[in-house]
Amino acid sequence: MMKLLIIEDDVAAAASLKRGLEESGYAVELAHDGECGLQQARDGDHDLWVIDVMLPKRDGLALLKVLRDEGRRAPALILSALGKVDDRVNGLRAGGDDYVVKPYAFVELLARIEALLRRARSLSGGPETVLQLADLKMDLLGRAVTRAGQEIDLQPREFDLLEYLMRHAGQVVTRTMLLENVWEYFFDPQTNVVDVHISRLRQKIDKSFSPPLLHTVRGTGYILRMEP
Amino acid sequence: MGGIWLSVLLLVPVGAGAAYWLARRRQQNLALLRRRLVAVTQSVRQTGDNIAHDLRTPLTRLRADVEAALRQEDGKVHRAALERVLDEIQGMQNIINALLALGQAEAGGMQVKKKTVDLTGLLMEMIELYAPSAEERQLTLKGRIEPNLTIEADRQLLARILSNLLDNELKYVPAGGLIMLSAAAKGDKLEILVEDNGPGIPVDMRDKIFERFARLDPSRTVSSGAGLGLSLVRAFARVLQGDARVAESSLGGAAFIVTLSTSAADVSRPAP
Numbered sequence: 001m002m003k004l005l006i007i008e009d010d011v012a013a014a015a016s017l018k019r020g021l022e023e024s025g026y027a028v029e030l031a032h033d034g035e036c037g038l039q040q041a042r043d044g045d046h047d048l049w050v051i052d053v054m055l056p057k058r059d060g061l062a063l064l065k066v067l068r069d070e071g072r073r074a075p076a077l078i079l080s081a082l083g084k085v086d087d088r089v090n091g092l093r094a095g096g097d098d099y100v101v102k103p104y105a106f107v108e109l110l111a112r113i114e115a116l117l118r119r120a121r122s123l124s125g126g127p128e129t130v131l132q133l134a135d136l137k138m139d140l141l142g143r144a145v146t147r148a149g150q151e152i153d154l155q156p157r158e159f160d161l162l163e164y165l166m167r168h169a170g171q172v173v174t175r176t177m178l179l180e181n182v183w184e185y186f187f188d189p190q191t192n193v194v195d196v197h198i199s200r201l202r203q204k205i206d207k208s209f210s211p212p213l214l215h216t217v218r219g220t221g222y223i224l225r226m227e228p
Numbered sequence: 229m230g231g232i233w234l235s236v237l238l239l240v241p242v243g244a245g246a247a248y249w250l251a252r253r254r255q256q257n258l259a260l261l262r263r264r265l266v267a268v269t270q271s272v273r274q275t276g277d278n279i280a281h282d283l284r285t286p287l288t289r290l291r292a293d294v295e296a297a298l299r300q301e302d303g304k305v306h307r308a309a310l311e312r313v314l315d316e317i318q319g320m321q322n323i324i325n326a327l328l329a330l331g332q333a334e335a336g337g338m339q340v341k342k343k344t345v346d347l348t349g350l351l352m353e354m355i356e357l358y359a360p361s362a363e364e365r366q367l368t369l370k371g372r373i374e375p376n377l378t379i380e381a382d383r384q385l386l387a388r389i390l391s392n393l394l395d396n397e398l399k400y401v402p403a404g405g406l407i408m409l410s411a412a413a414k415g416d417k418l419e420i421l422v423e424d425n426g427p428g429i430p431v432d433m434r435d436k437i438f439e440r441f442a443r444l445d446p447s448r449t450v451s452s453g454a455g456l457g458l459s460l461v462r463a464f465a466r467v468l469q470g471d472a473r474v475a476e477s478s479l480g481g482a483a484f485i486v487t488l489s490t491s492a493a494d495v496s497r498p499a500p
């Protein structure tokens with residue numbers, strides 16, 4: 001079982017986060033201030049840290065910097081209540097791997113945790129040149145996509161979108177994750193822009209094939225997988 | 229001996245001049261600081277007022293909804309109420325985030341990541357991002373963008389300006405309409421135009437519409453929007469040392485005009 005450490009001083013928020021993550025199959029440890037958090041992170045063998053920025057005794061970014069300077073490499077997800085334009089950059093500069101602004105949706109946090117854990121696992125392998133799910137194949141070098149041997153013509157952005165979904169196959173990705181990673185926009189437009197791009201992609205990869213691979217997860221985002 | 233006196237005599241006026249100059253500089257700095265402080269306090273106070281005032285509407289709805297649901301026993305009713313509550317909370321979050329960003333932008337507290345941005349590319353990207361959604365609403369989104377436009381600015385801020393304007397176009401231009409995004413260099417300035425053949429903005433509302441919470445249709449529901457988008461557009465444009473205004477479009481509807489200087493956004497350098 002994957003083991004997570006949550007360093008968050010809001011006891012109630014930390015408790016419901018812990019409950020949610022346990023329901024999703026993780027073992028969760030809590031720390032409520034920067035000093036305890038640092039000790040627990042050093043002592044424990046966690047697969048991922050969730051770190052709040054504003055913590056008593058030692059702030060989250062300073063804490064993370066210490067851990068990184070000591071050579072500890074667990075993926076770190078930063079939580080911040082500030083949400084200023086430059087916060088994200090500061091968080092990543094301090095050694096964070098992803099950044100979420102409070103108040104966040106639990107499903108958003110969960111999706112990002114899973115993406116980070118997955119990235120950490122796949123980093124060991126070399127860079128892939130071919131991605132495959134069922135009979136859907138992506139040749140990253142030739143930038144060609146086929147399904148059931150039939151060539152599928154994608155726009156450059158559709159290709160990037162599919163590549164991101166393929167790299168996270170079997171895992172929920174949120175609209176915000178897609179905007180950040182495929183378009184590199186770190187804000188959410190009011191218009192449902194992502195949904196429409198997804199439905200166009202779906203037309204191309206799913207419409208005349210079965211089973212459907214690109215599914216909508218209500219209230220959360222999308223998932224690419226074989227099972228409905 | 230005489231040499232020393234001579235230099236002292238020379239130095240005294242120089243020293244006095246320097247002291248005077250330093251004092252003046254300090255005074256100017258203090259004045260600048262005070263102006264900033266006043267701006268910050270004003271913005272904080274305004275933000276505070278607005279938050280209190282404008283969260284009361286959704287809060288009232290929230291409260292009524294929760295109380296009504298509590299009077300019932302039905303689990304389905306509870307679930308439906310909770311889902312509406314979550315929507316309201318999201319709306320309130322959006323308002324708070326927008327007000328915080330506005331406060332920060334107006335008080336000069338926004339750090340800008342200045343880089344050379346390929347503006348032509350960014351505008352094409354925005355068209356590509358929004359075109360499918362426009363099409364879905366039976367709107368045509370077209371671009372007329374000068375090639376090779378670049379600007380020293382923050383890509384995220386520019387994108388947020390455009391995104392707010394395009395969000396509006398998709399909301400307020402009726403089906404069948406045309407939206408045009410164009411950009412051109414005008415001397416040492418860049419002009420970005422987002423225009424349409426929709427209902428337009430009446431002359432007497434063209435300034436007002438950029439104020440916080442101003443809407444042509446004053447009713448505010450969960451889905452309608454708060455009336456903060458254009459305030460953000462103007463505040464962000466000003467952070468980038470530019471401005472935003474609205475005029476009548478030759479297409480017949482509204483023309484939102486964002487003017488930026490090509491080397492925009494040097495916020496660290498105080499204005500002369």
Ligand SMILES: Nc1ncnc2c1ncn2[C@@H]1O[C@H](COP(=O)(O)OP(=O)(O)OP(=O)(O)O)[C@@H](O)[C@H]1O
Pocket residue numbers: 190392396397399400401424426427428429437442443444445452453454455456457458459481482
């Ligand atoms: N292209 C347009 N055509 C006609 N009216 C517009 C257009 N753009 C904006 N407006 C009017 O200006 C008002 C203010 O726009 P603004 O973007 O500030 O707020 P909003 O869209 O109502 O809410 P928010 O952007 O906060 O969700 C809108 O309510 C609408 O009445």
Ligand SMILES: [Mg+2]
Pocket residue numbers: 392395396453456457458
């Ligand atoms: Mg708007």
